[in-house]
Amino acid sequence: MLKLNNSIRPTSAPRAGKGKSDISIVPAKALDFGGMIRRRRRELDLTQEEVALRIKTSTPYVGHLESGKRHPSDKIVARLAEVLGLDNRELFFLANPRAQALLATEPERAEGSAWEQFRKNDQLRRVHNVSNDELNMLSQVSLLGEIRSSRDLIYILNTVRHVVGK
16 A cells, blocks of 8 residues: 655755755645645745746635645646645645545455456446556556555546546
């Protein structure tokens, strides 16, 4: 099972703060997605307007993200991670806490696993236009942990497609 670290670590984003720490270690359980964005923005001494310009969105939208009134798209999460110097993967899981629940602690070993059912279901793969490359990617995902249903695999596939712009 993938496990979130108890901190969000910055990547190599440029510092904009005045003598503030380069490293932001914040317990994940202490802040939600909006709180994390607000705290990191303030550590970098950025305004909501500056963040909005850098992620190519509006200032009110950044405020809504920080207050939890809006849910960010995957593109916005990636842009925020880059601009604020946060780990993209961990920020994604903060924004999408249910996504981590799709991965279980032990891999499925039975022949009747959801992955095996999905792999063998030609009709389902045809309906969702699953390419051979996507099937290979999903086989790797299935190694990360238990997939409970074919629907979980379709969710993962559509999320990946969205991120890569398909």
